[in-house]
Amino acid sequence: MSAPESSRARGVDRVIGIFKQLHIARRPLTMRELIETTGAPRSSVYELVTILAEAGWLETAADGSVFFGREMHYYGADYAMHNDLISRAHQTILGLVRKYDETAQLCMLEGDKYTVVLSENSARPFNITSDIGVKVPIPWTATGRLLLGHLTDEDVHALIPDEDYLLDDGRRIAFDDFMRDVRHAAAQGYCCTEGLSMSFRLCMAAPVRDRTGLPIAALCFMTARDTDPNKRAAMLDDLIASAKSLSQPLMRT
Template identity: 80%
Template sequence: MASSSESTRARGVDRVVALLRQLHDARRPLSMRELIESTGAPRSSVYELVTILTDAGWLETRPDGSVFFGREMHYYGADYAVHNDLISRAHQTILSLVKVHDETAQLCMLEGNKYTVVLSENSARPFNISSDIGVRVPIPWTATGRLLLAHLSADEIRALIPDEDFVLDNGTRIVFDDFLHDVERAAQLGYCCTEGLSQTFRCCMAAPIRDRAGHAVAALCFMTGRDTDPSKRAAMLDDLIRSAKALSQTYAR
């Protein structure tokens, strides 16, 4: 049975995690009042945690009193990117894909029951289509989500995805059986392409990066417009599949 002091420390850690998560979800500096309201922690605790984390360089306080991530957090993220073999190699692959095709390329993964962009490089064109890194998006809204669920049964998929996540941001509901068909077809094809799901004019192409067991653990993606020339789309998809297979071979060793 945990002691009172251990329980207090655990609550403190939970509050730190909640505070950092709120800043990430907001993707902007938050006032102390916003942090207190969003975390539900006592006012005194939030002020104490912000002081401790600011002294450690994890947070920075702006002149207006708002709080955001500090420089130390950038260093930690950079360390992770350098020493995570898949992310390090995928970054070079994405840079190459963008250079060749001049379209936004990304590395995407699942985070719990959501999809998220881990790496993203935009095209040099004035108009590009992208998603923010680390933002959690409903799985049915994405091509990647259809690829990364191939190893699950229909019941497991239904249990994983909240019912509300089958409703797109435009109010359209994706029928579960249609989504399941998409997952099965993506598994058969070895890639997935979707159009107009989370954004009306967006086309998403995704190819799986597989682990030693053959499970799709991540995906390389292209984001382009629905009006992109079919011949260019075909070339992009071929290069995407080839690149994902190359990363899978390295990742599986």
């Protein structure tokens, strides 16, 4: 790689770094914070922020803090409209939230973590939510158990970092217990977990499958553990049916 090409590559890496840090923070960051978190030279960060702000990718506030600009919203909307699964899942999720007044999500794996791709909250004052795009350890979730069923024990062991089996309350999930849950979820075609990442939370997930039958995403409900059993049963039935409906166009040959 020539010197100019190397310089351009570093510039692209630094732009990506700025975007990642803003996403992780989920709030405007000062220039000092961007410099510290990206590790990029001060002059480069100032230059890139200026260029990106002129393009509308970033916006700077009166106090000098930086956040995503309006153009980024447009690009995200374009992606959601172009991606058939995202577009259809959004309408499905809206329907589930309207029917049950519970938080519904579309979730996927991203590398060795789990992330929420779409989320709609209930209208109740109390609701349970996870931030879109934030990476969460796979063993903390029902989705994680549901989307690993096609992998061997060795594959899963190599995929998930050892520290990710430690829950935020200090409890540790044994690997054998986790794999037992994974196999059970694959056999029954859905997964429900209670009190993992939050002691009061119940998560139920149903798989969205590709044309080969492999689960590529999960449709999820997030609710409280004390939700009425009859309502829980109805929610799970609708969740499974909705996930199958989302899978059908993807499974056409």
